[in-house]
Amino acid sequence: MSYLGLTEDQEHIYRLCLREPGIGLDGLIDQLRLPPNAARRELRRLRELGLLRGGGNSHGRSPAGDDALLAADPDVAVARLLDLRLHELHEKLQRVTQLQPLVASLRAERGEVREPAVVGIEQLTDPPKIRDRIDDLAFFAREEVALVEPAIALRPEEIEQSCPRVLRCLRRGLSVRTVLVRKALDHPPTVAHLRELESHGARVRLVNHTTAKIQMYDRRTAVVPVDPEDATRGALFAQESGLVSNILALFESIWAESEDLGVLLGEWRAVEEDGPSELERMVLRAMCSGGKDEAGARDLGVSVRTYRRYIAELMQLLGAGNRPQAALLARERGWI
The missing domain is CATH 1.10.10.10 (Winged helix-like DNA-binding domain superfamily/Winged helix DNA-binding domain)
Structure with missing residues (x-):
């Protein structure tokens, strides 16, 4: 922590x-x-x-x-700490951007006139320019896109703008991770959008609460609002390594606290008469390997919380009181 x-x-x-x-x-x-x-x-x-x-x-x-x-409660505690951390990061970003005119004023003492250089951070306020810059970042990304959206419902124009951009990244083989708040499940258009992204390979999770709005491209460029409460003030594009590392750590902490979309939509099905699904077999094999839960979750591409929920549901289904007994019963049934 x-x-x-x-x-x-x-x-x-x-x-x-x-x-x-x-x-x-x-x-x-x-x-x-x-x-x-x-x-x-x-x-x-x-x-x-x-x-x-x-x-x-x-x-x-x-x-x-x-x-x-x-x-x-841990959910409340982590959410509170995340909010405080995000507020600190925004304040730091704003302080850095306010230093940019300082170079020009110091050069003026020597009679020089030069455009101030961007010190790893750029602030844009014009919405079309912001969209163009984000499109460029997505186009030139080569490894990963990470997103956090605190809104409980995405507007149609937001979906129309972001969906093609993310799908292009997925078609090029990039890893895409996105987190929204759980209340977004009450908004059918947002759920349909998330399902589409997931069907093309994006990893979608939901968190109980967050005020963070983050876009991260290749772990090198972070995009955050100037003011989380007022979108009209524009966006900050940060490439300064220390700030980007902090924002990335914030994203990872939110990701670790979130749960997979399919689980929250009830798509983890019970085992039927014809035996377990392939996912359920993978969970059983990971559990029987004796490795740590973190390793099993990583192999399955789910959060540790989701992985443990899978195991708890399988143990209940098998009538097992502990994991070794669950492994024994699964082997007896021929599931692994």
Whole structure:
């Protein structure tokens, strides 16, 4: 969680409070071996971030008392940290763009007149120019396109503009990953658009909540709005490596928290009389390989959360109490 702004100690405290709801300050200090002053300082910051509540007065364990530390729900916590991180990135981008005229003013001291150079970031406000620049980025991309859209419904003109662009990238063999919010499932035109992208090879996921609006091309160029609340202020095109790395980390954190479109639409079917589907067999084989869930999810091209959901549903279907028993039952039925 470091790229979301938490220190290592803060992450350890939050995770401990998730495992042991109601733990007190003394219990936290004992388990994490933190100096008392440092523990209080990190707790204060976690409370400011809204990740913890309680822990203000007494000492020791007291689940019913003021000292009881309670962690915020992980979905809420991650969404809050993502929003804060995105706000910081926007502020940093805006500060950098505001420095561009500085070079010209300094050169003017020597009597020079020269157009200010773009320092890895460009701001455009004219919508046609923004569309043209994005079309160029998509056309020249050679590896990957990554997108996050926070709107709960895509307008017809947005679908009309973006769909051909993304399909061209897919036809050229690029990897395309896109994330929308789950409420978009309530908008049929948006769902139809996502299904079309997925049918051509795009990987589509949905997240509970995000305010991030990101376009990333070949992990080298990031496009974000100048103001997430006001689209008329234009877009920022960033190629400065430090900023792009931060925006990419933000995208990856959103991607990790999201779930696959097919799963949320109920397309993970139960096993019928004629046996499991090929996807279900792949899940069983990955589970039986003994590897980590992260490796199994990566091999299947799904999130770890989705992979674990697949396994839980197969275990329930097989009537297994644990994974080894599920593997045994699957082998007995000839599914693997």
